[in-house]
Amino acid sequence: xxxxxxxxxxxxxxxxxxxxxxxxxxxxxxxxxxxxxxxxxxxxxxxxxxxxxxxxxxxxxxxxxxxxxxxxxxxxxxxxxxxxxxxxxxxxxxxxxxxxxxxxxxxxxxxxxxxxxxxxxxxxxxxxxxxxxxxxxxxxxxxxxxxxxxxxxxxxxxxxxxxxxxxxxxxxxxxxxxxxxxxxxxxxxxxxxxxxxxxxxxxxxxxxxxxxxxxxxxxxxxxxxxxxxxxxxxxxxxxxxxxxxxxxxxxxxxxxxxxxxxxxxxxxxxxxxxxxxxxxxxxxxxxxxxxxxxxxxxxxxxxxxxxxxxxxxxxxxxxxxxxxxxxxxxxxxxxxxxxxxxxxxxxxxxxxxxxxxxxxxxxxxxxxxxxxxxxxxxxxxxxxxxxxxxxxxxxxxxxxxxxxxxxxxxxxxxxxxxxxxxxxxxxxxxxxxxxxxxxxxxxxxxxxxxxxxxxxxxxxxxxxxxxxxxxxxxxxxxxxxxxxxxxxxxxxxxxxxxxxxxxxxxxxxxxxxxxxxxxxxxxxxxxxxxxxxxxxxxxxxxxxxxxxxxxxxxxxxxxxxxxxxxxxxxxxxxxxxxxxxxxxxxxxxxxxxxxxxxxxxxxxxxxxxxxxxxxxxxxxxxxxxxxxxxxxxxxxxxxxxxxxxxxxxxxxxxxxxxxxxxxxxxxxxxxxxxxxxxxxxxxxxxxxxxxxxxxxxxxxxxxxxxxxxxxxxxxxxxxxxxxxxxxxxxxxxxxxxxxxxxxxxxxxxxxxxxxxxxxxxxxxxxxxxxxxxxxxxxxxxxxxxxxxxxxxxxxxxxxxxxxxxxxxxxxxxxxxxxxxxxxxxxxxxxxxxxxxxxxxxxxxxxxxxxxxxxxxxxxxxxxxxxxxxxxxxxxxxxxxxxxxxxxxxxxxxxxxxxxxxxxxxxxxxxxxxxxxxxxxxxxxxxxxxx
Numbered sequence: 001x002x003x004x005x006x007x008x009x010x011x012x013x014x015x016x017x018x019x020x021x022x023x024x025x026x027x028x029x030x031x032x033x034x035x036x037x038x039x040x041x042x043x044x045x046x047x048x049x050x051x052x053x054x055x056x057x058x059x060x061x062x063x064x065x066x067x068x069x070x071x072x073x074x075x076x077x078x079x080x081x082x083x084x085x086x087x088x089x090x091x092x093x094x095x096x097x098x099x100x101x102x103x104x105x106x107x108x109x110x111x112x113x114x115x116x117x118x119x120x121x122x123x124x125x126x127x128x129x130x131x132x133x134x135x136x137x138x139x140x141x142x143x144x145x146x147x148x149x150x151x152x153x154x155x156x157x158x159x160x161x162x163x164x165x166x167x168x169x170x171x172x173x174x175x176x177x178x179x180x181x182x183x184x185x186x187x188x189x190x191x192x193x194x195x196x197x198x199x200x201x202x203x204x205x206x207x208x209x210x211x212x213x214x215x216x217x218x219x220x221x222x223x224x225x226x227x228x229x230x231x232x233x234x235x236x237x238x239x240x241x242x243x244x245x246x247x248x249x250x251x252x253x254x255x256x257x258x259x260x261x262x263x264x265x266x267x268x269x270x271x272x273x274x275x276x277x278x279x280x281x282x283x284x285x286x287x288x289x290x291x292x293x294x295x296x297x298x299x300x301x302x303x304x305x306x307x308x309x310x311x312x313x314x315x316x317x318x319x320x321x322x323x324x325x326x327x328x329x330x331x332x333x334x335x336x337x338x339x340x341x342x343x344x345x346x347x348x349x350x351x352x353x354x355x356x357x358x359x360x361x362x363x364x365x366x367x368x369x370x371x372x373x374x375x376x377x378x379x380x381x382x383x384x385x386x387x388x389x390x391x392x393x394x395x396x397x398x399x400x401x402x403x404x405x406x407x408x409x410x411x412x413x414x415x416x417x418x419x420x421x422x423x424x425x426x427x428x429x430x431x432x433x434x435x436x437x438x439x440x441x442x443x444x445x446x447x448x449x450x451x452x453x454x455x456x457x458x459x460x461x462x463x464x465x466x467x468x469x470x471x472x473x474x475x476x477x478x479x480x481x482x483x484x485x486x487x488x489x490x491x492x493x494x495x496x497x498x499x500x501x502x503x504x505x506x507x508x509x510x511x512x513x514x515x516x517x518x519x520x521x522x523x524x525x526x527x528x529x530x531x532x533x534x535x536x537x538x539x540x541x542x543x544x545x546x547x548x549x550x551x552x553x554x555x556x557x558x559x560x561x562x563x564x565x566x567x568x569x570x571x572x573x574x575x576x577x578x579x580x581x582x583x584x585x586x587x588x589x590x591x592x593x594x595x596x597x598x599x600x601x602x603x604x605x606x607x608x609x610x611x612x613x614x615x616x617x618x619x620x621x622x623x624x625x626x627x628x629x630x631x632x633x634x635x636x637x638x639x640x641x642x643x644x645x646x647x648x649x650x651x652x653x654x655x656x657x658x659x660x661x662x663x664x665x666x667x668x669x670x671x672x673x674x675x676x677x678x679x680x681x682x683x684x685x686x687x688x689x690x691x692x693x694x695x696x697x698x699x700x701x702x703x704x705x706x707x708x709x710x711x712x713x714x715x716x717x718x719x720x721x722x723x724x725x726x727x728x729x730x731x732x733x734x735x736x737x738x739x740x741x742x743x744x745x746x747x748x749x750x751x752x753x754x755x756x757x758x759x760x761x762x763x764x765x766x767x768x769x770x771x772x773x774x775x776x777x778x779x780x781x782x783x784x785x786x787x788x789x790x791x792x793x794x795x796x797x798x799x800x801x802x803x804x805x806x807x808x809x810x811x812x813x814x815x816x817x818x819x820x821x822x823x824x825x826x827x828x829x830x831x832x833x834x835x836x837x838x839x840x841x842x843x844x845x846x847x848x849x850x851x852x853x854x855x856x857x858x859x860x861x862x863x864x865x866x867x868x869x870x871x872x873x874x875x876x877x878x879x880x881x882x883x884x885x886x887x888x889x890x891x892x893x894x895x896x897x898x899x900x901x902x903x904x905x906x907x908x909x910x911x912x913x914x915x916x917x918x919x920x921x922x923x924x925x926x927x928x929x930x
Contacts, residue, residue: 025121161185274298285320329386330365353378375589430467566593841881
């Protein structure tokens, strides 16, 4: 060969979750993955585009080109002791980061970003991914040597949020980074994710120019419809129709391709047949388009072939840095007078308002916008995601949190995508902006409730925990939305009722009681009441300290002074901190006479804060108010982190889990190996490490493997690591063993079937056995019933009285760790009376979980039961939540039963199912698009 070395190709074998699409700081996207031997030419091309300064900062001297030996070393890594990740946009490598293990738990890190892409946040996201990779391989510290002038590199390492130290020696700054996640590092990661995803959506909703690709001359065509709606809305930037053949569409000059457009294009609306969309994506990437709205159908909704086409669309667009709305969507809109964007198929667009609206359904989108417009509600922006190949509700939540023009968020969802991320975002955003959601169906896409072990009611529980307002249908979505958009939040559940109809007042009072509100006696003004009577009565009720909200019912039997009554209601309610809502002549929406109007420049008059929403019937008004009262109650409690638990031993718990799995876990996907001797490593966004000076081989630690078979274990020792004690029991196989166990444990005892599922069957427990003969007799009865080989358990009788409960945890593929709670009574089990919360739990979460089940009054001294130690039960739930949050290997944990007594709780039985996770939790680890 003439070059003096042998090329060794290392097979690219690494966990699938090491690859990810990511959003960069400016809202663009890139793909992160480990380097492969096939990337040799890509690396050479990347290096040729670097400036002399970047190369100098990396290698501490000039290096005009990489030798073949260096290229071979840099692209052949073992994915254990030597790992390199690259960021690609399109087919080009734009950045690379690597570590080389230098000793036990330590590695040298360096990275390099192409000059044209520096400042876009590529280096920070690569560092997050490499740090997660290193932790999986048992590396806890990164070391980097940096030139003092390399301020980008030192700043990046210091801002990462990890514990960092530095020292200056021989003209070089040596920085040491402790990779243990900290509260600061987590906050830094989430803040960067938030800013990046928010900017990526802002680029879609505030474009400077729009191209409509597939804008034909055919009346009613999809492309022409979008084009005409853009023009009719008076979009503030240039609009470019794209048609292969014609010179003009709808009187606007047309272009044969996106590339032929002589100006910049920020947003492209794609309305070509599905088979041609991929080619359009490539053209848009070459043009530098920021985002796509694909209204074309023929993708995932048509079957497996369409789904493959849809996946390729998302993959290709993200690889070139584009975000995609759709396919098969209605489009997007922004009512900001500075934008005036209606890139949708809907000709009717609501006026300017404070409501952000996301609809996953494209087919429903037009009808939904019409409903909003008919009610007189305004919107800030609207996105129809269609098949949701890329942009999702999570992305919009990030954007609307930052958008000052959005005060209320409405979501129509058919699936949750990444549910754990969704609930995390919603929990944060709901503290400042209410989020109302209609969730059709039951479980997240891709699996059923039965597969998860979670009933459909679990989703409602988890959504409630996050502070979202989940409603049953689209009518309620708008009912609640208009109340939140125009009236203040109530301070409590006490409701004043002012009416001119005795019958309607009583209906409203009954409706209040049915939804948990506290109605005051209705103030019936009589059918002839006018503006003065209504104003006086409403003012008196709002002035009462015993009123938190008011519902006004105005249904005159004959036409009355409608405008005067409305004006008086507005006058009295103005400035009140208490919400007022009405059933005003059966009008649904923002009655013109009840609106406080604001003139928005470039837009029609629109309702603003202080407008009184109207409902067709009093029951609908009360139902909307009840949703808002519950939300206000949740929001009034400050957000607190899960409590610190000083008496837990997480390290020992993890050792127990690893030991239990070690006999059945499959071989990790990558075997450890020794790295070659010293050689320069490609590094630093202007980094400065000359490369490790020696690498010691060390076995991989914490590697995710393919899920192995589940391992069922007694959870007694595992629970002890979290300060929980299981009531002692002994498994016996003969009457003599049973008597001996009873003597050791102490009389009286219980004899029960050892099978963990026995508590769900009748006749498997014998209580109150006070002597040997009773134990022998009970054992003989089980042997006759279940066979001579039956295994039984002996347990000392727990103190009475006590309420039996069941506590569990499950590692859900979509939501992550979830804690469940219910009563152990047979009726409660049959009725599936369970509550659910995401782990880890705060003390407030635990308290809400206990009270969420319908049978909860039995714990508080009702129906003849004595009050029990609910505080001890809540502490147990917090500890189980901490265990579930710490140990993703715990696929399932069952505490059955947990007796809640007058002063403590007793765990009678505990089983755990362990399984090696295939990868990190959906919302765990570094930033990624999902």
